[in-house]
Amino acid sequence: MLELSILGFLYEQPMHAYELRQRISGLSGHIRPVSDGALYPAVNRLRAAGFVDKMSVPDGGRRLLSLTEAGRAELLRRLRDPADVEITDRNNFLILLAFLGHLPDPADQAAVLRRRLDFYEQPASYFYDQGRPLRAIEMDDRFRRGMLSLAAATRRADKDWLRAELADLEQAPGREA
16 A cells, blocks of 8 residues: 555655655554655655656755656556455555545546445454354454444445445546446
8 A cells, every 4th residue: 555655645746755755654654654664665666667756856965756657557557446455454445545536537436436335245244153244242242342333333434425425426427327
């Protein structure tokens, strides 16, 4: 998700690595603060792939990172066709969601949201009994019951939001049939 965040923020504007790290940390820092030891190798991988360019600017020798046309295309490709973990993992999905608005076609946006909603339609739990997902009311441990109750409430709220957004996107002007 670090690479997606880099591509997403640079899609919006060129910036210095320090500013980029701050923005990424603001987006996901409470989960995984971004260190220079993680950021610079990711930027270098994206540069080697031709997605990011680094140019010197007259401000004391710092370099400005920008997205190449290939980088713009790569971001849109990743947004259109996210990996399964970007759909199923809540934190990864939220990062994907932060940049989903860069996709110009509402049908592409809706397809991603539909995948998330389809994922939610599958029975799931943190705890299982012989392969069957357990529900909160089946838990004796209050803290596990709390985990499942919170997860169920979040799941309901997410599904409601996804359904509303999908309905809105289906009404969007210029939506391809």
